[in-house]
Amino acid sequence: MDKSREIEVVEMTFDNNGDYERREYPFMVIGRLIPEFQNGKWSYHEELYEQHYESKYPEHENLDEYINSDYSISFLYYSGGKCLGHIRLSTSDETKFASIDRLIVLESSRGKGIGTALLNKAKEWALQKGMKGFTLETQDVNLLACRFYLKNGFEIGAVDTMLYSNSKYKDENAIFFYAKF
Template identity: 45%
Template sequence: MIIKMTQANINDFNKSNDGFIVFGRIVPKFENRIWKYTEELFSKPYFKKYEDEEIDIGYIEGERKVVFFYYAENNCIGQIRLRGNWNGYAYVEDVAVAKEYRKNGVGTALLNKAFEWAKENNFCGLMLETQDINVSACRFYSKNNFIIGSIDTMIYSNLSTANEIAILWYYKF
């Protein structure tokens, strides 16, 4: 069951924020005006987890922003956070699925809900950013027909712990 975040379920925000294993990186290459990539696997994988984010009440009351939760047996096991972006796309700020439910269709169901919301709100498609070291996420977006639109080598450059680049993915309706 997928439902919108409200005051009643706001405490489920961040519940599905589990980390992930970094086992490699994607290596993007721009040829003939098209982005393609290969994968470089690491000999020593490591664990990465993002800090929990602050809840923004604007996602309950805002017109161009929303959070959807995915529930299984009354437990929040996934979420997707969306907002309108200046360029006509709906921006996917976050997709999170609890690790024991990954690869079971939860992320795809949330993405489908995002497509539905974006179309209902007259956006031209979806866009999002992930890191080159999140190979599982990159594979997921590619499998769901997103294409790489650009690479940003500077966005994480001021973070001493980060050795990654940003990949911007797009899905145009």
């Protein structure tokens, strides 16, 4: 098989964890998702910005907790031997939701199905662990991520307007998404 075209999603181990570059990956802010809760249901609309800007969030240096654990895992997406993305998850026996702690696809590789492939692999693992769905949090200004999760069957479960109030991201709101299996 031609190694340059080979695609695989594999569990992160101590041997391959160096393949994932630990750095702050930027994303383009093109607007924000504005959720609204009425009559017991969430709806939303988008506010698009005239001026786009780049943002990024700090990356955790130590990913050892996601290796050889019964409660958390990370998967790496490879194409042609190069790591183009990863997903990190942890489980909650109490809620039966697997938390997507981070999902990153290299900017040059976005829009090519890598995020969805990582979600699919994560779902296999979560189901094996007895989880009933996913949960995650992202910022309202990460509109492209919000669109991705909504397109992949997630729904808004909550909004927190205070989570970032004491940080440099004080003008952002946290949106909690859920997907039930």
